[in-house]
Amino acid sequence: MSATYIARSTAVAARRLGDEMVVMSALDSTLFSLSDVAAVLWESADGRTPLDQIVRDRVCSSYDVDHPTALRDAEEFVRALAAHGILFVSEQPIEAPGAQAAAASGSPR
Amino acid sequence: MMLIAELTQKAMRLGVPFAVHVDLTWRCNERCEHCYLEHDDQGEMGTEELLNLFDQLADAGVFFLTLSGGEPMIRRDFWDLVGRARALQFNVKLKTNAVLIRQAEAERLRSLGVEQIQISVYSHRPEVHDAITKLPGSLERTLRGVRALRAAGIKVAMANVMMRSNLADRKAVAALARELGATYSADPTVTPMITGDRSVLDLRIPGSELAGLFHDNELVGDVESFCAPPPPVGDAELDGLPCSAGHSACYVSPYGDVYPCVQFPLPSGNVRRQRFLDIWRQSPQLLEVRSIRMRDLPVCSTCAHMGICTRCPGLAWTEGSMRGPSSADCEKSFYRTGVPSANMLARGLVTFPSGIAETALAAFAPGAHAGLGLIQIAPLPQTAA
Ligand code: SF4
Ligand code: SF4
Numbered sequence: 004m005s006a007t008y009i010a011r012s013t014a015v016a017a018r019r020l021g022d023e024m025v026v027m028s029a030l031d032s033t034l035f036s037l038s039d040v041a042a043v044l045w046e047s048a049d050g051r052t053p054l055d056q057i058v059r060d061r062v063c064s065s066y067d068v069d070h071p072t073a074l075r076d077a078e079e080f081v082r083a084l085a086a087h088g089i090l091f092v093s094e095q096p097i098e099a100p101g102a103q104a105a106a107a108s109g110s111p112r
Numbered sequence: 113m114m115l116i117a118e119l120t121q122k123a124m125r126l127g128v129p130f131a132v133h134v135d136l137t138w139r140c141n142e143r144c145e146h147c148y149l150e151h152d153d154q155g156e157m158g159t160e161e162l163l164n165l166f167d168q169l170a171d172a173g174v175f176f177l178t179l180s181g182g183e184p185m186i187r188r189d190f191w192d193l194v195g196r197a198r199a200l201q202f203n204v205k206l207k208t209n210a211v212l213i214r215q216a217e218a219e220r221l222r223s224l225g226v227e228q229i230q231i232s233v234y235s236h237r238p239e240v241h242d243a244i245t246k247l248p249g250s251l252e253r254t255l256r257g258v259r260a261l262r263a264a265g266i267k268v269a270m271a272n273v274m275m276r277s278n279l280a281d282r283k284a285v286a287a288l289a290r291e292l293g294a295t296y297s298a299d300p301t302v303t304p305m306i307t308g309d310r311s312v313l314d315l316r317i318p319g320s321e322l323a324g325l326f327h328d329n330e331l332v333g334d335v336e337s338f339c340a341p342p343p344p345v346g347d348a349e350l351d352g353l354p355c356s357a358g359h360s361a362c363y364v365s366p367y368g369d370v371y372p373c374v375q376f377p378l379p380s381g382n383v384r385r386q387r388f389l390d391i392w393r394q395s396p397q398l399l400e401v402r403s404i405r406m407r408d409l410p411v412c413s414t415c416a417h418m419g420i421c422t423r424c425p426g427l428a429w430t431e432g433s434m435r436g437p438s439s440a441d442c443e444k445s446f447y448r449t450g451v452p453s454a455n456m457l458a459r460g461l462v463t464f465p466s467g468i469a470e471t472a473l474a475a476f477a478p479g480a481h482a483g484l485g486l487i488q489i490a491p492l493p494q495t496a497a
Contacts, residue, residue: 014225016203018175021126025119025175027203029225032267034115 009081010050010097012089017045028089040066044077048090050097054081123360129392131176131361132169133374136162136184136193138366142209143246146275146315148303149182156366159189161384163196165364168388170200180207182366191220198224205230210257211250218260228267231258235281236288244277258292268294274325275302275315286330298331301440304430306377322447341449342417349419350407357425358401362392372401376426378434404435411437415454417445
């Protein structure tokens with residue numbers, strides 16, 4: 004199975020608020036509130052660490068969930084965020100998420 | 113509840129400054145007649161100071177960062193500041209007159225991910241708009257900026273401060289906003305100068321004109337519900353907070369002064385002398401603001417309007433007490449509903465023919481405030497700050 008890499012778009016505003024992460028897309032102003040676990044995935048989305056490893060090292064080690072279940076949920080989650088253009092998902096490491104975000108944000112709405 | 117309202121309430125519970133307004137400068141290329149600022153530079157914060165402040169704000173949990181002025185784009189380091197603000201992942205809202213925005217600037221703002229730009233437009237007629245800004249050609253340049261921003265795909269909010277001189281043009285400005293794909297908001301609030309000078313208040317729309325505004329579907333939506341008599345006030349309202357100022361929001365001037373809100377100029381500390389978070393958590397002034405519940409307001413807590421009033425504690429403070437009424441909001445409440453405020457009654461500004469005060473209040477219907485002989489209204493005198 005190929006690896007999945009995730010990188011945050013730079014066309015967002017994001018901040019921790021207590022146990023959640025608030026994210027707003029600069030593309031369409033959609034506001035997201037990410038739960039504690041989702042926030043861990045978001046913060047770990049550096050484009051270089053495979054999702055599988057993020058789930059094992061940062062989710063399963065801290066939350067009471069088995070790896071296959073957590074990975075399945077995480078994949079669903081990252082694809083949902085990708086559909087909104089605030090996260091990039093690739094089978095290759097993502098070197099410059101900022102550049103991709105800028106390109107993504109360059110076209111007029 | 114809307115997600116944004118939930119998040120703001122959570123920020124209040126956690127004591128997080130969720131929304132901060134920073135004026136990058138008070139200098140400006142316009143000289144709007146109603147402006148509350150002193151435009152001469154008294155030693156504004158330099159680039160490093162502002163970058164350092166932004167770092168502190170991000171660490172403090174600020175999500176919404178409004179960059180304003182004066183005209184923020186006249187700073188030479190404007191792009192460095194916006195770039196850092198976006199790199200720190202703030203939701204950046206820019207308030208500008210857009211005079212300096214052309215296609216290149218619009219595209220740059222878009223690529224930086226600035227979420228929204230608020231632009232003041234006072235009239236669709238150059239002779240009216242330019243007379244207010246005192247900059248010839250400003251309407252044309254501002255509208256060029258709006259068009260460039262819209263073409264770049266940036267959300268534009270056109271804000272219209274309604275005063276005596278431009279009141280007649282408000283519908284045309286709303287139509288212009290629609291045509292340009294911008295949102296439109298209109299506000300009759302003119303604020304005293306930050307120095308305490310209240311002479312600009314003469315520009316305010318006379319109270320008698322407010323009734324017409326509040327009964328305009330285009331401005332307020334459903335007039336019948338907007339102008340309905342105020343609902344009864346209960347414990348929930350009495351235990352409520354006056355507003356978000358000092359609770360989840362605050363303002364920082366170009367000189368580093370921290371206030372609860374741009375419209376509440378109570379000096380509460382200075383980021384040149386103290387860390388932002390220390391001011392936010394420990395400033396005696398902010399702690400006092402935070403301690404106030406609606407039931408602590410001697411006049412307003414007895415007022416029929418309390419649950420729906422737009423009372424601004426900042427304007428109240430400029431009238432003498434942060435626990436007092438704000439006479440501009442008393443006027444609004446009155447002309448909105450026809451029901452006199454506790455402040456108006458206490459100050460004898462509304463008098464009833466003897467013996468009928470109770471029935472008159474109970475029977476008051478929207479729009480029935482003038483001509484029935486039940487009340488006489490005097491303009492609210494402004495107290496010196
Ligand atoms: S009510 Fe006044 S002090 Fe409060 S947030 Fe609004 S403008 Fe600021
Ligand atoms: S109408 Fe006036 S007195 Fe009544 S709550 Fe509003 S500011 Fe206070």
